Amino acid sequence: xxxxxxxxxxxxxxxxxxxxxxxxxxxxxxxxxxxxxxxxxxxxxxxxxxxxxxxxxxxxxxxxxxxxxxxxxxxxx
Amino acid sequence: xxxxxxxxxxxxxxxxxxxxxxxxxxxxxxxxxxxxxxxxxxxxxxxxxxxxxxxxxxxxxxxxxxxxxxxxxxxxxxxxxxxxxxxxxxxxxxxxxxxxxxxxxxxxxxxxxxxxxxxxxxxxxxxxxxxxxxxxxxxxxxxxxxxxxxxxxxxxxxxxxxxxxxxxxxxxxxxxxxxxxxxxxxxxxxxxxxxxxxxxxxxxxxxxxxxxxxxxxxxxxxxxxxxxxxxxxxxxxxxxxxxxxxxxxxxxxxxxxxxxxxxxxxxxxxxxxxxxxxxxxxxxxxxxxxxxxxxxxxxxxxxxxxxxxxxxxxxxxxxxxxxxxxxxxxxxxxxxxxxxxxxxxxxxxxxxxxxxxxxxxxxxxxxxxxxxxxxxxxxxxxxxxxxxxxxxxxxxxxxxxxxxxxxxxxxxxxxxxxxxxxxxxxxxxxxxxxxxxxxxxxxxxxxxxxxxxxxxxxxxxxxxxxxxxxxxxxxxxxxxxxxxxxxxxxxxxxxxxxxxxxxxxxxxxxxxxxxxxxxxxxxxxxxxxxxxxxxxxxxxxxxxxxxxxx
Numbered sequence: 001x002x003x004x005x006x007x008x009x010x011x012x013x014x015x016x017x018x019x020x021x022x023x024x025x026x027x028x029x030x031x032x033x034x035x036x037x038x039x040x041x042x043x044x045x046x047x048x049x050x051x052x053x054x055x056x057x058x059x060x061x062x063x064x065x066x067x068x069x070x071x072x073x074x075x076x077x
Numbered sequence: 078x079x080x081x082x083x084x085x086x087x088x089x090x091x092x093x094x095x096x097x098x099x100x101x102x103x104x105x106x107x108x109x110x111x112x113x114x115x116x117x118x119x120x121x122x123x124x125x126x127x128x129x130x131x132x133x134x135x136x137x138x139x140x141x142x143x144x145x146x147x148x149x150x151x152x153x154x155x156x157x158x159x160x161x162x163x164x165x166x167x168x169x170x171x172x173x174x175x176x177x178x179x180x181x182x183x184x185x186x187x188x189x190x191x192x193x194x195x196x197x198x199x200x201x202x203x204x205x206x207x208x209x210x211x212x213x214x215x216x217x218x219x220x221x222x223x224x225x226x227x228x229x230x231x232x233x234x235x236x237x238x239x240x241x242x243x244x245x246x247x248x249x250x251x252x253x254x255x256x257x258x259x260x261x262x263x264x265x266x267x268x269x270x271x272x273x274x275x276x277x278x279x280x281x282x283x284x285x286x287x288x289x290x291x292x293x294x295x296x297x298x299x300x301x302x303x304x305x306x307x308x309x310x311x312x313x314x315x316x317x318x319x320x321x322x323x324x325x326x327x328x329x330x331x332x333x334x335x336x337x338x339x340x341x342x343x344x345x346x347x348x349x350x351x352x353x354x355x356x357x358x359x360x361x362x363x364x365x366x367x368x369x370x371x372x373x374x375x376x377x378x379x380x381x382x383x384x385x386x387x388x389x390x391x392x393x394x395x396x397x398x399x400x401x402x403x404x405x406x407x408x409x410x411x412x413x414x415x416x417x418x419x420x421x422x423x424x425x426x427x428x429x430x431x432x433x434x435x436x437x438x439x440x441x442x443x444x445x446x447x448x449x450x451x452x453x454x455x456x457x458x459x460x461x462x463x464x465x466x467x468x469x470x471x472x473x474x475x476x477x478x479x480x481x482x483x484x485x486x487x488x489x490x491x492x493x494x495x496x497x498x499x500x501x502x503x504x505x506x507x508x509x510x511x512x513x514x515x516x517x518x519x520x521x522x523x524x525x526x527x528x529x530x531x532x533x534x535x536x537x538x539x540x541x542x543x544x545x546x547x548x549x550x551x552x553x554x555x556x557x558x559x560x561x562x563x564x565x566x567x568x569x570x571x572x573x574x575x576x577x578x579x580x581x582x583x584x585x586x587x588x589x590x591x592x593x594x595x596x597x598x599x600x601x602x603x604x605x606x607x608x609x610x611x612x613x614x615x616x617x618x619x620x621x622x623x624x625x626x627x
Contacts, residue, residue: 021121022294023116044327045404065284066327
């Protein structure tokens, strides 16, 4: 569940912890790779993704929120 | 319990668009200003990731007649519903000053023009007056936060203000809770501006059991309205439901950002306004009837898709760019990952859950009915243009009033502060009981089933009994393992108060109007045209009054 932090890229700067309105990283310790304590409270706003200077965060959209779409039969109507 | 006392001329509760605009204006007029923000002002509120439509009146575009422009704006049911309860004089003041704000934002580095021109698009009927300025708001919160800091505003992040402090007939400050540290924060302020945004999490969101399927931030729980009501301020029209539509389940605002046509499974447009993607007008069907998608599903004629097929390449690029401005970058990332191409794939749209439209009553100066208290933003006049403009107006008037307001020592209301601390102490000291989510879900099911899409006196009265029982149980049994859960508990207690207001006022509105559907009063009563329901807490008793909104 979102967000997912790539530990090999994370520089432990804590910016993601700092900006999240929902505070999903609550309890993360300074100088360590953040923990996603409340993943299902993530609103998927992308704020942490945008803030991360190491591009170490991506969001995984949970299955119930997947966009529903259909294959288009024609390109131009 | 550790306590910090912070003194200011003007306290802004909430660091969203309105709160920051209020803070900037009050500070440049010489007031000492503090913003208390529950999250981080850089990314908080409904405007946190961006917006792309700014409702405003620009004389050089719309002509000199502001009255006829206002009439045009209120032609669409969406604007009528979201501005229900806001008096015409307040709306007019917003209009008159909106261009000033547009120019300011453009100066500050929020691009308000396209190719050097004011470009109006979306939220308007084909061939009629265009009401919303298309702008590039993706960086708006950073610009406003930096501007506030530059003007000397103190921004305190991670503090949830829970209650206003009232001394006699005057609001003299507020009490809040640090959301990460074990600390209570007490504010002493000559004037206070509430700007905490919309009230969500009152009704269940479209994905069962999944609160994050909402177009609003999850921490927007109507805190300002709840505390204003408890302090004795007037709340207008909490009985009016509002619903939005957008991508089904991946709930997001930005319906006018989509350049496409709402079509049924046989590719037939569901509304009468557009048959091809139209960059200028979009598909107004969504704004005329947000429940239309639900009707299609219930009758078996659905699903309904937002169909952008046929969009010209230039407009496709324009729309994709606007998605980022509107704060929809995660949606775009998701589409890319899933291989969804809007030029080929129609995306299903759905009608979202109910939010309550109750607002804090304000006059043209953004003053509430309580001395020393102002309100701005979604909780007094909805949407981005009005939020920015009325934030500015509130800051201006609060700063002026703060100069002459008597400084009231916060120790005069010490017993109230201690009472709030006790609520916190009780929750954190309990070892077992219900967590916030249990209470919140229980509230949502009462609201959905007893004050939902069909209402009647029997349902509302039963719902009120259930809610009151639930609230009293929640007050006696909520538990929180940490500050995060404690914050959610306090939000839920606010929602329980707001839920009660909805049930009570829905019972008072004995007619059917817009989305307020009374099975026992099916008529729309012309006697109630131009009137709004005002609710006030008088000595613990909810008191109702119908007043004209002119």
